[in-house]
Amino acid sequence: MKVIDGVRLVMRKKISAVAFWTIILLVLMAIFAPLIAPYPQEATGTPNLKARLLPPSWEHPFGTDHLGRDVLSRVIYGARTSFVVGFSVVAIALLIGLPLGLISGYLGGKFDMIIMRLTDVFLAFPPLLLALLISSSIGSGMFNAILALAISWWPWYTRLVRGMAISVKQRPYVEAASCMGISQVKIVLRHVLPNSISPMIVQATMDVGSAILEAAALSFLGLGVQAPTPDWGLMISEGKNYFLNYWWYPVFPGIALLVVVVSFNILGDAVREFIDPRLRRRVI
Amino acid sequence: MNVKLSIRDLFVDFATPLGVAKVLNGVNLDVYQGEVFGVVGETGCGKSVTSMSILRVLPQNAYVRGSIVFEGEELLEKTEEEMREIRGSKISMVFQDPMTSLNPLFKIGEQMIDVVRAHRSVGKREALDMISSLLADVRLSDPSRIVSSYPHELSGGMKQRVMIAMALSLKPSLIIADEPTTALDVTVQRQVLDLILELQEKYGFSVLLITHDLGVVAETCDRVGIMYAGDVVEIAPIEKLFSNPLHPYTRALLSVIPDISGKKRLTPLGGSVPSLLHPPTGCRFHPRCRFLKDVCRQDKPILLEVEDEHFVSCHLYGGR
């Protein structure tokens, strides 16, 4: 299953196509933030105390925050933070989890048992909790937040890949390969890996959205990204103190967050529908 | 001859992502009072769809037109609620695969009681008594054990008997048996078929028996209809069908039954079953027919009575 098939299938349904383009658009927006945001310096922290807490207007479509900074610009820049964090967390978790899962599934035995117990323990924590715990000990900041989230994330991938590796391992062509004396490493890389990868792609896609959401939750609690870095969770947290009279402050970052996460979820759903019920679609 | 069920010009299309599948192409057949009418054909010829159309339990993407008259009433015009009353009580169905036809999470007794109580206002006790006597009818010993068992605790043969008992529970006048023995072992097949015949004699219902097995047909049916790619191509009483098959397809079917002497050569029928998305024009059998004429490509032949109770749909016999 190639990436191009996935893209093609995503385009088939209107709603997943919309989600796909939304994400592309937002990523582009994040990359070109300095060119798009009307007040780039404010976004990165320069306050404008004369323009504090202004309601939405032509100059400030999303209003301004308690330091007078343009909320729209900060939301646009916030996309940068979110995407960087989201993709990093998933990437690191994959980097740790994939090899562990592959080896664990393929080798089996004692090694497998140890890894499985380890993942059991890690997975015993409800999703955000472990990240919270780690963050509170190692400190806040973007890098630490990424680390904390990645550490709480890798067990999922290990489990997933391990399951796939085990089923692939039992397939005839793998047996044949090892009978022919091909080295274990080659077998794993050439046969087991490519075939275990497709569910990972689905999972990883949806997980970027979840990672962004969890990172926002961390910043909301004060554990993630710190001020003055523009981050949606942080903005909602700050905005919470003013929202009764200045509603725009927390509302817009939240909308941005919602749009991003929904898009990732819709995308992930579409991809999953493709991989799974391929096997059971009944036409008549 | 009292006609129980009369199907005329039944067309069924299915809307699929790949296009419209024209599954039934104008099916015509009658089932008489108290007879066993067999419907024979290959997989995909539309036998099951025909039976499901009678009860109107086709999936949502099915489009039906034509006429199905049962005991003088047009079924295709009935409301859903009216159909619901008919299903299971006036017409009931025995499905092909007993292994999956019963809900694995419910006891047999509960499923059967619910069927009875869906159509009669009786208490659970009464329903249970009805069911127990029915289970005895289908030769299941120890009905009380069966009633409190889960489906996976029974064998395939036993489950099929349960399905037959369920089909009988409200004394229907027509039972549709859709390949009732296909999923069973050969010895069990025999028992189940005998059972159906016995019950039919005892209770007097008509049977629409669907199968792909000519042997089953020979042993159990009074009359037979042969279906091919959504058409009924021949209908005849059982002896006439075997002694004088008229339609080329029927002839081909019969010719592949091995002769016990081992001397006859088996001549397979060339070609393959047509696609229902793009069916052949005119007579749907024409691409595989040895007697092909021009008219066969253009006009679909009409089902005509060629001799007493023997109908054929073929241009060889004047199918206009």
Place this chain on the structure above:
Amino acid sequence: MRFWEYVAYRLILAVVVVFGVVTIVFVTSRIVPSDPAALWVGSHPTVEAIKKARIELHLNEPLWKQYAYYIGALVKGDLGVSIRTHNSVASDLRTAFSATFELIVVAEAIAILIGVPLGVVSAVRKDSWVDNLSRILAVSGVSLPAFWFGIILQLIFFRYLGILPLSDRVGTIVLLQHPLKVLTGFYLLDSLLTGNFAVFWDALKHIILPAFTLSVYPIGLITRQVRSMMVEVLQENYVRTVRAYGLPERQIYYKYALKNAITPALISVGLSFAYTLVGAFLVELVFNWPGLGRYAANAILSMDYPAISGVTIVVATTYVFVNLVVDLIQVHLDPRIVL
């Protein structure tokens, strides 16, 4: 093996896992960059006080000994002492727990009451506008930042409509006028049991918004799960059978099909419980709800490691056992599973 043997086996496994959880918590509490002793003493730490604290907290001893003390204390139910409140963490948690628990239970109840029928209807009327609408709602529910949604609800119902209170569990004035006798710690239950309808009504008004905010995620999860399983189940032969036998629609869907579809839905309730548990943290902050979440949030802000560790252990353990219960129910419900 029989059911109860299996239960015992799973229980032992659960204990082992909890052990692992505790170990991880211990490890993370020891890699703290700042000095726990200094934090413990609080403001104006003198060298003397710190030294004393270090001895009290066993910080000078080798790591494995500290671990042993830790486990020993845990087994006795001692979760340490909060740096912030200087109460025993265990007692702090006890009061906070029932508040959070009440919130979660109400949220999950709302989620099931809305999610299950929505999923069923969605599956039965697949691809209709009802189905599409509920699918959009479900995806939104799963993607919604709960902490933000709570704020939105507050804006709508408190700020602009003025019909629901902003925060807290119960109004202080109401509580003063009609003092509540606390029996179970669940205000809704206690007020009903003691006939204190003023408090009941007020507590209800207070719990609606946070519970609903919290329920949005599980609603999304449950709706999707129920729908997806129902769609599969509806295609099964045994559903075709009951339909061909003229059973009334409601019975077909809500008795026969749903029971087969419900097990994965149960799993998602269990899964959603985890999110609800952690989501409660965020929602409690927004609504100033006096539960575990608010306690944990304050603990995090003041770097109160014993409290953070304590909360984590309690929450993780609860999660482990809830999952265990869900698993066991599932095994119990399906007569086909052979242990």
